[in-house]
Amino acid sequence: MTAEWDQHVAVTARGDGAYDAVLTDGWVVGGGVNGGYLLAIIGNAVSHELPDKPDPIAVSAYYLSATEPGPATVQVRVLREGGSVATVAADLSQGGDPRITALATYGRLDGLPDDVRTTAEQLVLPPRKQCVPNTMAPESLRRVAPLMDRFEMLFDPACVGWTTGEPSGSGVLQAWFRLKGERDPDPVQLLMVCDALPPVTFDLGLPGWAPTLELTVHVRGVPAPGWLAVRHATRNIAGGMFEEDCEVWDSAGRLVAQSRQLARLPRP
Amino acid sequence: MTAEWDQHVAVTARGDGAYDAVLTDGWVVGGGVNGGYLLAIIGNAVSHELPDKPDPIAVSAYYLSATEPGPATVQVRVLREGGSVATVAADLSQGGDPRITALATYGRLDGLPDDVRTTAEQLVLPPRKQCVPNTMAPESLRRVAPLMDRFEMLFDPACVGWTTGEPSGSGVLQAWFRLKGERDPDPVQLLMVCDALPPVTFDLGLPGWAPTLELTVHVRGVPAPGWLAVRHATRNIAGGMFEEDCEVWDSAGRLVAQSRQLARLPRP
Numbered sequence: 001m002t003a004e005w006d007q008h009v010a011v012t013a014r015g016d017g018a019y020d021a022v023l024t025d026g027w028v029v030g031g032g033v034n035g036g037y038l039l040a041i042i043g044n045a046v047s048h049e050l051p052d053k054p055d056p057i058a059v060s061a062y063y064l065s066a067t068e069p070g071p072a073t074v075q076v077r078v079l080r081e082g083g084s085v086a087t088v089a090a091d092l093s094q095g096g097d098p099r100i101t102a103l104a105t106y107g108r109l110d111g112l113p114d115d116v117r118t119t120a121e122q123l124v125l126p127p128r129k130q131c132v133p134n135t136m137a138p139e140s141l142r143r144v145a146p147l148m149d150r151f152e153m154l155f156d157p158a159c160v161g162w163t164t165g166e167p168s169g170s171g172v173l174q175a176w177f178r179l180k181g182e183r184d185p186d187p188v189q190l191l192m193v194c195d196a197l198p199p200v201t202f203d204l205g206l207p208g209w210a211p212t213l214e215l216t217v218h219v220r221g222v223p224a225p226g227w228l229a230v231r232h233a234t235r236n237i238a239g240g241m242f243e244e245d246c247e248v249w250d251s252a253g254r255l256v257a258q259s260r261q262l263a264r265l266p267r268p
Numbered sequence: 269m270t271a272e273w274d275q276h277v278a279v280t281a282r283g284d285g286a287y288d289a290v291l292t293d294g295w296v297v298g299g300g301v302n303g304g305y306l307l308a309i310i311g312n313a314v315s316h317e318l319p320d321k322p323d324p325i326a327v328s329a330y331y332l333s334a335t336e337p338g339p340a341t342v343q344v345r346v347l348r349e350g351g352s353v354a355t356v357a358a359d360l361s362q363g364g365d366p367r368i369t370a371l372a373t374y375g376r377l378d379g380l381p382d383d384v385r386t387t388a389e390q391l392v393l394p395p396r397k398q399c400v401p402n403t404m405a406p407e408s409l410r411r412v413a414p415l416m417d418r419f420e421m422l423f424d425p426a427c428v429g430w431t432t433g434e435p436s437g438s439g440v441l442q443a444w445f446r447l448k449g450e451r452d453p454d455p456v457q458l459l460m461v462c463d464a465l466p467p468v469t470f471d472l473g474l475p476g477w478a479p480t481l482e483l484t485v486h487v488r489g490v491p492a493p494g495w496l497a498v499r500h501a502t503r504n505i506a507g508g509m510f511e512e513d514c515e516v517w518d519s520a521g522r523l524v525a526q527s528r529q530l531a532r533l534p535r536p
Binding site: 204 | 325326328330332333347348353355357366369370371373377380381383384385386387388438439472481482484486488489502503504505506507508509511522523526528530
């Protein structure tokens with residue numbers, strides 16, 4: 001049986017680097033389709049285009065205009081291939097209109113040297129039983145965010161104050177994450193995980209949609225099976241924008257993805 | 269009198285988004301031309317192409333192959349313009365061969381909302397008189413790094429152990445920075461500043477060239493005149509690669525640029 005996730009990010013090759021996809025309404029949040037899910041579709045198309053180098057290493061996406069559920073096309077252009085990595089440009093469009101433009105470097109994560117010297121402090125979340133599942137969100141929120149049914153997301157109780165009007169103000173959101181049906185993580189899936197949590201601005205008392213201008217993800221290792229621990233943080237709100245840094249740690253305690261995005265503050 | 273910097277990043281419009289530039293050998297370091305300088309040339313071409321939105325807000329560059337001093341061309345394609353920002357693709361090539369491909373979102377930094385809520389701890393370096401100028405570098409190093417004559421760079425004494433074979437091992441390099449001739453910083457210049465210090469791996473006992481795969485810079489404000497304080501840090505060495513995060517603080521104590529790059533570890 002194909003997991004729901006694999007159906008949702010499936011692409012069909014049309015030749016010459018073009019891929020058809022269908023953006024499911026299952027990943028809608030607020031008025032749009034989740035940007036991480038869209039990036040994973042782009043990432044999946046690139047994987048198909050580079051069968052010898054199927055893993056994202058660095059992906060940068062610029063969001064041009066809002067997507068809607070329905071058919072989409074991903075066009076992949078190989079800019080450089082040679083040695084251990086390849087670099088591509090990839091564009092997601094709908095009805096001929098560009099929605100997302102991206103650059104990416106791909107390779108084989110399992111073929112990289114084995115050295116790991118991580119000085120980042122491992123993200124240790126409270127035991128899952130003590131965490132707050134997203135399924136406890138009010139019906140009004142769940143109705144506009146069907147993506148919440150795609151995964152299990154268990155929030156660190158220290159950063160759920162925003163759900164009761166008492167945001168911590170520290171600019172941090174962190175949670176356990178696992179796709180529905182216990183679908184294990186893989187490198188392409190991590191592109192989505194980096195943008196799956198609510199905007200970190202929720203924790204600053206600024207609820208609402210925070211449109212991403214730019215999102216870059218570095219995938220730093222093949223994630224081990226099981227739960228992921230995810231942390232969003234911001235440190236610089238200025239000029240109506242904020243950066244959101246994301247770390248994803250796998251069940252083996254390895255920092256497998258790091259991302260940063262620049263997003264607009266939600267409108268009051 | 270035109271400052272040296274402005275001569276070095278000058279571009280000449282050829283029409284249809286194409287710009288000629290000359291990569292000076294004054295920015296050579298080791299075997300190649302400094303990647304931050306190259307990004308500033310691309311950034312300057314984009315500024316010329318978007319006279320109403322001349323400031324970089326987010327720029328992502330993927331380095332495809334090594335550049336050499338001499339003529340280069342930057343081709344800018346506007347992907348979306350409308351509202352307060354524009355997004356472009358820009359490619360730097362030499363002799364018809366692509367060297368760097370980039371995406372960027374530009375706008376007007378002085379037209380952004382005035383709110384600044386930075387929780388990042390301000391980078392406070394020791395007084396400049398107590399810092400270690402790069403001009404004290406051994407002649408053998410200066411000979412292969414003419415870029416060191418382009419600026420004043422005064423290192424925090426806590427992170428210069430690598431110059432005497434005793435790197436601190438903490439994965440941090442920080443320094444005061446100012447272009448030669450006291451040329452004040454501007455938004456495009458910050459694209460260079462984010463890649464001007466030696467690789468942070470010097471502080472980990474891994475000297476040598478660390479080729480950048482990807483570099484994304486967010487320019488978060490117009491820098492005030494005067495010295496900049498710059499910090500490089502890495503927290504995750506894995507798979508033969510490391511991330512390098514850079515913060516640039518201006519003389520008014522504002523965090524004006526944040527960048528992250530993914531680079532290959534120097535070969536032993």
